[in-house]
Amino acid sequence: xxxxxxxxxxxxxxxxxxxxxxxxxxxxxxxxxxxxxxxxxxxxxxxxxxxxxxxxxxxxxxxxxxxxxxxxxxxxxxxxxxxxxxxxxxxxxxxxxxxxxxxxxxxxxxxxxxxxxxxxxxxxxxxxxxxxxxxxxxxxxxxxxxxxxxxxxxxxxxxxxxxxxxxxxxxxxxxxxxxxxxxxxxxxxxxxxxxxxxxxxxxxxxxxxxxxxxxxxxxxxxxxxxxxxxxxxxxxxxxxxxxxxxxxxxxxxxxxxxxxxxxxxxxxxxxxxxxxxxxxxxxxxxxxxxxxxxxxxxxxxxxxxxxxxxxxxxxxxxxxxxxxxxxxxxxxxxxxxxxxxxxxxxxxxxxxxxxxxxxxxxxxxxxxxxxxxxxxxxxxxxxxxxxxxxxxxxxxxxxxxxxxxxxxx
Amino acid sequence: xxxxxxxxxxxxxxxxxxxxxxxxxxxxxxxxxxxxxxxxxxxxxxxxxxxxxxxxxxxxxxxxxxxxxxxxxxxxxxxxxxxxxxxxxxxxxxxxxxxxxxxxxxxxxxxxxxxxxxxxxxxxxxxxxxxxxxxxxxxxxxxxxxxxxxxxxxxxxxxxxxxxxxxxxxxxxxxxxxxxxxxxxxxxxxxxxxxxxxxxxxxxxxxxxxxxxxxxxxxxxxxxxxxxxxxxxxxxxxxxxxxxxxxxxxxxxxxxxxxxxxxxxxxxxxxxxxxxxxxxxxxxxxxxxxxxxxxxxxxxxxxxxxxxxxxxxxxxxxxxxxxxxxxxxxxxxxxxxxxxxxxxxxxxxxxxxxxxxxxxxxxxxxxxxxxxxxxxxxxxxxxxxxxxxxxxxxxxxxxxxxxxxxxxxxxxxxxxxxxxxxxxxxxxxxxxxxxxxxxxxxxxxxxxxxxxxxxxxxxxxxxxxxxxxxxxxxxxxxxxxxxxxxxxxxxxxxxxxxxxxxxxxxxxxx
Numbered sequence: 001x002x003x004x005x006x007x008x009x010x011x012x013x014x015x016x017x018x019x020x021x022x023x024x025x026x027x028x029x030x031x032x033x034x035x036x037x038x039x040x041x042x043x044x045x046x047x048x049x050x051x052x053x054x055x056x057x058x059x060x061x062x063x064x065x066x067x068x069x070x071x072x073x074x075x076x077x078x079x080x081x082x083x084x085x086x087x088x089x090x091x092x093x094x095x096x097x098x099x100x101x102x103x104x105x106x107x108x109x110x111x112x113x114x115x116x117x118x119x120x121x122x123x124x125x126x127x128x129x130x131x132x133x134x135x136x137x138x139x140x141x142x143x144x145x146x147x148x149x150x151x152x153x154x155x156x157x158x159x160x161x162x163x164x165x166x167x168x169x170x171x172x173x174x175x176x177x178x179x180x181x182x183x184x185x186x187x188x189x190x191x192x193x194x195x196x197x198x199x200x201x202x203x204x205x206x207x208x209x210x211x212x213x214x215x216x217x218x219x220x221x222x223x224x225x226x227x228x229x230x231x232x233x234x235x236x237x238x239x240x241x242x243x244x245x246x247x248x249x250x251x252x253x254x255x256x257x258x259x260x261x262x263x264x265x266x267x268x269x270x271x272x273x274x275x276x277x278x279x280x281x282x283x284x285x286x287x288x289x290x291x292x293x294x295x296x297x298x299x300x301x302x303x304x305x306x307x308x309x310x311x312x313x314x315x316x317x318x319x320x321x322x323x324x325x326x327x328x329x330x331x332x333x334x335x336x337x338x339x340x341x342x343x344x345x346x347x348x349x350x351x352x353x354x355x356x357x358x359x360x361x362x363x364x365x366x367x368x369x370x371x372x373x374x375x376x377x378x379x380x381x382x383x384x385x386x387x388x389x390x391x392x393x394x395x396x397x398x399x400x401x402x403x404x405x406x407x408x409x
Numbered sequence: 410x411x412x413x414x415x416x417x418x419x420x421x422x423x424x425x426x427x428x429x430x431x432x433x434x435x436x437x438x439x440x441x442x443x444x445x446x447x448x449x450x451x452x453x454x455x456x457x458x459x460x461x462x463x464x465x466x467x468x469x470x471x472x473x474x475x476x477x478x479x480x481x482x483x484x485x486x487x488x489x490x491x492x493x494x495x496x497x498x499x500x501x502x503x504x505x506x507x508x509x510x511x512x513x514x515x516x517x518x519x520x521x522x523x524x525x526x527x528x529x530x531x532x533x534x535x536x537x538x539x540x541x542x543x544x545x546x547x548x549x550x551x552x553x554x555x556x557x558x559x560x561x562x563x564x565x566x567x568x569x570x571x572x573x574x575x576x577x578x579x580x581x582x583x584x585x586x587x588x589x590x591x592x593x594x595x596x597x598x599x600x601x602x603x604x605x606x607x608x609x610x611x612x613x614x615x616x617x618x619x620x621x622x623x624x625x626x627x628x629x630x631x632x633x634x635x636x637x638x639x640x641x642x643x644x645x646x647x648x649x650x651x652x653x654x655x656x657x658x659x660x661x662x663x664x665x666x667x668x669x670x671x672x673x674x675x676x677x678x679x680x681x682x683x684x685x686x687x688x689x690x691x692x693x694x695x696x697x698x699x700x701x702x703x704x705x706x707x708x709x710x711x712x713x714x715x716x717x718x719x720x721x722x723x724x725x726x727x728x729x730x731x732x733x734x735x736x737x738x739x740x741x742x743x744x745x746x747x748x749x750x751x752x753x754x755x756x757x758x759x760x761x762x763x764x765x766x767x768x769x770x771x772x773x774x775x776x777x778x779x780x781x782x783x784x785x786x787x788x789x790x791x792x793x794x795x796x797x798x799x800x801x802x803x804x805x806x807x808x809x810x811x812x813x814x815x816x817x818x819x820x821x822x823x824x825x826x827x828x829x830x831x832x833x834x835x836x837x838x839x840x841x842x843x844x845x846x847x848x849x850x851x852x853x854x855x856x857x858x859x860x861x862x863x864x865x866x867x868x869x870x871x872x873x874x875x876x877x878x879x880x881x882x883x884x885x886x887x888x889x890x891x892x893x894x895x896x897x898x899x900x901x902x903x904x905x906x907x908x909x910x911x912x913x914x915x916x917x918x919x
Contacts, residue, residue: 094624214797241786241787242785242787243776243777243782243785243786243787246776246787249765249778250765250773253762253763253764253765254758254761254762254763256755256758256759257758257759257760257762259741260719260721260741260751260753260759260760261773261774262740262741262742262746263742264742269700318878375423379423379467
């Protein structure tokens with residue numbers, strides 16, 4: 001009996017490896033494996049803490065509005081949670097896209113937080129306090145976000161091109177400069193005397209429709225999420241189909257060859273950082289004039305950095321950023337509710353995110369292992385058939401030996 | 410029973426996608442020069458890397474002096490008296506000759522009787538003696554970065570001898586040397602054999618094997634074709650076995666038919682990043698239908714010359730004219746558009762995008778023009794047609810057609826792709842820098858034919874090569890560059906390879 005079973009399990013393993021290795025599917029299978037491993041690791045931690053992991057995972061989803069909670073406050077419902085979730089998801093996706101665009105062109109934009117703050121601040125101050133009607137105010141907020149972010153990004157690209165200042169250095173510096181500059185202006189001119197953060201951005205300028213009644217529950221409708229998804233497809237289109245995207249990728253993978261091809265590398269550097277900055281600017285306005293309506297002085301949004309992890313988790317692909325954004329945001333946004341129902345500190349969410357990133361960084365290794373396994377199996381088959389031919393014996397015996405070897409390994 | 414010092418039995422080594430060695434068995438006798446001949450990618454270097462402990466074979470066994478051994482690192486191999494001179498030297502540039510040689514097996518002493526330190530005096534003395542014994546002249550206290558390539562190679566050889574190696578592996582040792590230096594190296598190898606060492610020589614140059622080797626194993630696509638006695642086999646037979654088909658040794662070169670001037674370089678000076686003149690006041694002309702070859706030892710400014718003409722490097726002074734038009738200050742793309750094709754020396758670093766597909770790489774001279782794109786949108790069907798056409802016409806071998814990642818292709822096929830792409834531009838001037846470096850006979854023959862075909866079509870060819878044979882074979886006019894200066898420009902028929910070799914070493918005209 002056992003002899004008959006073994007080949008079957010081997011086949012299954014090979015099937016699994018083949019799925020991980022295949023060009024067509026590994027974009028899907030590797031992240032799935034990563035998530036699965038993360039959930040297993042997180043479950044072990046929760047079990048050690050004496051909590052039921054299934055309840056914990058469910059409450060992450062409940063907190064994000066994917067499953068109904070046991071009870072809701074007055075006028076609230078599952079849709080309230082879901083729309084709030086999407087409201088915070090939108091800037092996350094846009095910020096991740098900002099990183100993806102820079103990254104594809106070989107630039108590491110870690111100034112997203114600063115670009116977000118600058119555009120959010122300018123939009124709030126210029127439009128949010130202006131009293132313009134919604135029809136004018138909302139598009140103008142978007143325009144200011146794009147322009148402010150784009151200019152900041154272009155500055156970084158220009159510094160790199162003109163003075164060879166590495167973008168990581170200049171963006172970190174700019175983050176501080178922007179943070180303190182905005183902090184100074186808010187404290188001096190725009191502070192709310194009660195909260196000490198900036199005066200609130202008017203509802204007409206805000207990219208969220210607040211307190212809309214849907215089916216008897218009050219919801220905050222996010223405009224940004226439509227923008228974010230559209231932006232993801234736009235970025236995908238630009239990189240897949242346009243001359244501009246082709247040149248950005250070229251500069252990103254090999255600057256020397258890009259120059260040799262005749263691409264104006266300096267101009268492409270400035271453009272790609274400007275493009276990245278525009279997306280960061282959009283993330284900024286959907287964050288500060290959308291999900292929130294006020295700015296706390298002298299603090300940068302941690303989202304600007306989380307976006308890097310999201311982008312990398314999404315395999316630095318635009319559509320991947322949507323899914324990675326959803327996943328990370330579930331853990332982050334759902335952690336409040338999870339914490340109150342399961343009684344685990346909400347920091348566990350950060351821990352799970354960390355584990356997820358750790359495993360996702362191993363994605364290439366998983367694929368390599370799968371590839372190795374397939375190669376080895378091919379070798380064994382060849383060897384087995386050779387042995388079978390030369391010895392005139394059935395192929396059973398060398399196979400069994402190999403299986404033992406494999407077991408030892 | 411023969412006295413085999415090295416036996417490698419039924420060695421198989423597999424890398425992702427290819428079998429580098431497939432059931433290869435070689436037996437090396439004590440005290441002989443054993444040559445491994447094969448095209449690039451035939452698996453010679455892989456086989457020797459296993460003998461030197463850098464890889465472990467997937468199948469098969471290695472015996473040294475009749476004893477089965479398992480090498481887990483090159484240290485194990487060194488312990489069994491095996492030494493290897495790699496194609497790319499492994500020396501610390503800012504250490505002295507002696508320091509490099511003793512590195513890892515330093516003679517120790519105790520300063521003031523307490524502190525252990527390296528006994529450099531002893532090392533210097535020992536190395537001076539060793540170099541005298543084998544006729545390998547070096548100065549133990551010279552710093553590596555100040556000495557020429559041929560001396561660095563001697564340091565590598567001494568490194569093996571200092572470690573008491575009995576089996577010496579040379580990986581393509583003549584690739585970086587001038588003809589005079591090659592003669593000298595072959596003499597050294599002969600001397601080593603006479604003193605009882607066993608030598609394994611990896612090469613794809615048959616003439617060297619003819620001169621020095623006793624026996625020769627021929628590898629073709631990872632398999633052992635034949636082990637033969639060098640004396641009783643003709644060069645032609647060896648070449649045919651190595652390439653797996655009949656080789657035409659002397660491509661028929663039609664007499665030159667010059668038409669108008671295409672490239673005119675006058676008083677060109679180029680500075681490197683450190684404001685140092687690397688090309689000094691160079692002037693020359695290339696006519697349509699002419700192969701102008703620049704000979705010179707590596708690092709004498711020939712790479713910078715090509716970069717300056719193609720626009721990759723800025724011109725400091727002087728001018729470059731293409732068909733009478735001054736292009737000195739034109740951008741790279743403007744020059745390419747006005748009729749320059751360029752096959753760069755660093756094919757993987759400059760010539761291609763390794764992470765792009767073959768199809769994309771073949772299109773990088775055209776992607777921004779119609780019909781490859783329109784209004785900024787790429788037309789991939791055009792990419793595909795074009796790639797399929799070139800793959801077919803230039804016999805580019807690739808696993809998955811135009812979708813093959815360039816990284817997964819062999820060096821020779823990467824080069825074919827670059828040559829195909831650049832020749833298809835039908836440019837007025839084509840710059841070839843080291844077009845056949847690291848390629849095998851079959852591929853070299855192919856590229857040489859294409860160079861000559863382009864010349865006959867009427868292109869002006871600027872050929873920069875370190876291989877003197879290649880220059881003598883293809884050039885109509887030869888310019889010899891030394892230390893950034895053109896030492897000599899003359900019709901190829903008036904120069905012998907020894908003359909050129911002399912100018913390459915900086916000898917002024919007598």
